[in-house]
Amino acid sequence: xxxxxxxxxxxxxxxxxxxxxxxxxxxxxxxxxxxxxxxxxxxxxxxxxxxxxxxxxxxxxxxxxxxxxxxxxxxxxxxxxxxxxxxxxxxxxxxxxxxxxxxxxxxxxxxxxxxxxxxxxxxxxxxxxxxxxxxxxxxxxxxxxxxxxxxxxxxxxxxxxxxxxxxxxxxxxxxxxxxxxxxxxxxxxxxxxxxxxxxxxxxxxxxxxxxxxxxxxxxxxxxxxxxxxxxxxxxxxxxxxxxxxxxxxxxxxxxxxxxxxxxxxxxxxxxxxxxxxxxxxxxx
Amino acid sequence: xxxxxxxxxxxxxxxxxxxxxxxxxxxxxxxxxxxxxxxxxxxxxxxxxxxxxxxxxxxxxxxxxxxxxxxxxxxxxxxxxxxxxxxxxxxxxxxxxxxxxxxxxxxxxxxxxxxxxxxxxxxxxxxxxxxxxxxxxxxxxxxxxxxxxxxxxxxxxxxxxxxxxxxxxxxxxxxxxxxxxxxxxxxxxxxxxxxxxxxxxxxxxxxxxxxxxxxxxxxxxxxxxxxxxxxxxxxxxxxxxxxxxxxxxxxxxxxxxxxxxxxxxxxxxxxxxxxxxxxxxxxx
Numbered sequence: 413x414x415x416x417x418x419x420x421x422x423x424x425x426x427x428x429x430x431x432x433x434x435x436x437x438x439x440x441x442x443x444x445x446x447x448x449x450x451x452x453x454x455x456x457x458x459x460x461x462x463x464x465x466x467x468x469x470x471x472x473x474x475x476x477x478x479x480x481x482x483x484x485x486x487x488x489x490x491x492x493x494x495x496x497x498x499x500x501x502x503x504x505x506x507x508x509x510x511x512x513x514x515x516x517x518x519x520x521x522x523x524x525x526x527x528x529x530x531x532x533x534x535x536x537x538x539x540x541x542x543x544x545x546x547x548x549x550x551x552x553x554x555x556x557x558x559x560x561x562x563x564x565x566x567x568x569x570x571x572x573x574x575x576x577x578x579x580x581x582x583x584x585x586x587x588x589x590x591x592x593x594x595x596x597x598x599x600x601x602x603x604x605x606x607x608x609x610x611x612x613x614x615x616x617x618x619x620x621x622x623x624x625x626x627x628x629x630x631x632x633x634x635x636x637x638x639x640x641x642x643x644x645x646x647x648x649x650x651x652x653x654x655x656x657x658x659x660x661x662x663x664x665x666x667x668x669x670x671x672x673x674x675x676x677x678x679x680x681x682x683x684x685x686x687x688x689x690x691x692x693x694x695x696x
Numbered sequence: 697x698x699x700x701x702x703x704x705x706x707x708x709x710x711x712x713x714x715x716x717x718x719x720x721x722x723x724x725x726x727x728x729x730x731x732x733x734x735x736x737x738x739x740x741x742x743x744x745x746x747x748x749x750x751x752x753x754x755x756x757x758x759x760x761x762x763x764x765x766x767x768x769x770x771x772x773x774x775x776x777x778x779x780x781x782x783x784x785x786x787x788x789x790x791x792x793x794x795x796x797x798x799x800x801x802x803x804x805x806x807x808x809x810x811x812x813x814x815x816x817x818x819x820x821x822x823x824x825x826x827x828x829x830x831x832x833x834x835x836x837x838x839x840x841x842x843x844x845x846x847x848x849x850x851x852x853x854x855x856x857x858x859x860x861x862x863x864x865x866x867x868x869x870x871x872x873x874x875x876x877x878x879x880x881x882x883x884x885x886x887x888x889x890x891x892x893x894x895x896x897x898x899x900x901x902x903x904x905x906x907x908x909x910x911x912x913x914x915x916x917x918x919x920x921x922x923x924x925x926x927x928x929x930x931x932x933x934x935x936x937x938x939x940x941x942x943x944x945x946x947x948x949x950x951x952x953x954x955x956x957x958x959x960x961x962x963x964x965x966x967x968x969x970x971x972x973x974x975x976x977x978x979x980x
Contacts, residue, residue, distance in 0.1 A: 420796050421722060421796060422722075422797070425721060427721065432721075433720065433721055433722075434718040434719060434720060434721060435718060435719065435721055435726070436717065436718060437709060437711065437716075437717055437718060437719055437810060437812070438705060438706075438717075439726065440855075441726050442719070442723065442725050442726045442789070442791075442849075443733070443789070443849065443851075444729070444849065444850075444851040444852065444854075444855050445728070445729030445849055445850050445851060445852055446851070446852060446855050449727070451797075476852070476855075476856065477856070477859055501797065503797060505726070505727070507726075512704050512705060512814075513706070513735075513785065513787060513812075513814045514858070514883070515851065515854045515855045515857075515858035515859075515882055515883060516855075516858045516859065517855065517858075517859050526721060528721070528797075530796070530797045551842055552840055552841060552842055553840070554838040554839065554840040554843065554850075555838065555839040555840070555873075555874055556836055556837070556838040556839070556853060556874065557836060557874055558835055558836055558853075558856060559838065559852055559853065559856075564852055565726075565727065565728065565729055565852075566728075566729050566838075566850035566851070566852045567727075567728040567729065567730070567799065567850070568728065568729055568730060568760070568843055568848055568849075568850045569840060569842075569843065570728075570799045571724075571728050571730050571760075571799045571800075571801065572760065572761070572842060572843075573799075574798070574799035574800045574801075575761055575799075575800065575801050589839075590839055590840065590841055590901065598799055599798070599799060617874065
């Protein structure tokens with residue numbers, strides 16, 4: 413199972429509603445990472461978990477003081493771009509727009525919308541149940557309570573963590589902050605399982621409130637599985653009898669091995685995982 | 697004295713050596729803030745402190761695993777762009793270049809060079825000696841030892857801090873990390889003065905190793921003024937009898953008032969400050 417999510421160029425692009433592949437060098441996303449993004453799975457020609465992505469985008473815009481996105485317009489542009497595309501990935505970037513030199517946001521710049529369609533990575537098939545191999549990363553996650561949770565464009569920590577390995581057999585790397593607290597994978601949220609109860613790190617100082625993380629918390633509650641949102645360190649990882657990773661493109665990845673330690677996948681709460689995969693990867 | 701550094705559009709731009717004002721939507725600086733920048737003062741048609749800027753850029757490229765910039769090429773492009781421009785600001789962005797979707801850096805993308813010339817902000821005249829008014833910011837600085845010190849493009853913390861005020865009478869805001877440690881201004885390094893000795897925060901967890909910060913440490917040593925690089929908190933600020941700010945465009949700003957507290961500027965080490973301004977704002 414090849415698990416890299418690296419994919420080639422996008423097949424279709426809209427910039428502020430118009431086809432194109434170039435944008436202004438004055439864009440503040442380029443100068444400061446001043447913006448937000450969403451990465452949305454497409455299935456049967458429609459986006460999955462659209463409302464969760466829009467909710468997080470709106471929250472992020474509030475946090476950054478960017479004009480709230482018109483979600484109906486985004487939906488219309490997404491539909492136009494997706495047209496005829498069965499499976500794939502829609503990446504949506506909301507930048508603060510153009511600006512002069514200096515950090516101060518311009519008084520009334522309209523945000524810029526970028527929508528890009530990429531092919532679905534090859535690994536996202538039914539063999540997700542076989543699990544993935546995961547490692548630890550040395551790169552610390554940035555700590556900033558004001559930026560935690562939202563999906564902003566300041567992603568150098570994930571970039572440097574993901575650059576730590578090239579072996580395609582390793583699907584993901586776990587990241588910790590400078591205090592030693594577990595935060596998640598470079599592109600995923602993490603859930604530990606102790607045989608009775610789930611645990612996942614809070615996203616109040618670092619990390620992203622993933623859409624499938626939210627779905628997991630809801631589905632677990634629905635199934636009567638306790639899930640604790642709590643600080644977790646290396647020792648907590650050592651004590652877990654299993655773990656799995658979530659994001660909007662993969663849905664859910666059970667972890668088969670971590671740094672040489674192998675896990676018995678049969679111990680995981682499969683009822684939850686199956687529902688999770690189904691919900692994450694179905695349009696709606 | 698109007699102290700805003702917000703300036704209008706750049707007058708001249710080179711992208712990978714060619715005039716232009718648009719770039720690829722696949723640029724990783726846009727997607728992840730995956731790159732570095734330098735902001736260089738121009739005087740008498742030449743860059744100030746060029747070597748210090750290049751040294752930091754090279755260090756940053758090493759840290760991010762970006763191909764080291766060809767500084768001779770950058771110098772030649774800068775000279776071409778500056779041609780005939782007496783005063784101004786040269787902003788140089790080194791992006792990792794284009795990439796596919798996903799955090800993993802592409803195997804061998806050549807970095808992209810962006811050079812932009814902006815007018816010098818109006819405030820940078822001889823009245824710098826009158827000092828500036830400064831406030832505290834609520835926005836925390838991001839903590840990440842691996843990203844500290846270098847001038848990377850993940851600057852949302854400074855953007856949000858600078859968005860906290862619009863009053864043009866306030867020149868700068870001081871920022872702290874989530875532990876309460878003083879880091880610097882939104883766009884400056886900070887030095888406290890207790891009447892005998894300078895103190896400035898380390899840049900090992902947050903902050904940028906400013907070119908004029910480096911110059912200050914060297915000039916202070918040359919003048920026999922002790923300068924301690926140490927963690928500083930709000931209490932240290934309260935105990936200081938004066939402070940000043942540095943960056944490559946302003947050179948040095950003595951602080952006249954901070955959150956209502958007024959400082960006697962006469963107490964500052966003016967010999968150092970005058971030499972600092974001179975060195976920071978003179979080509980070479």
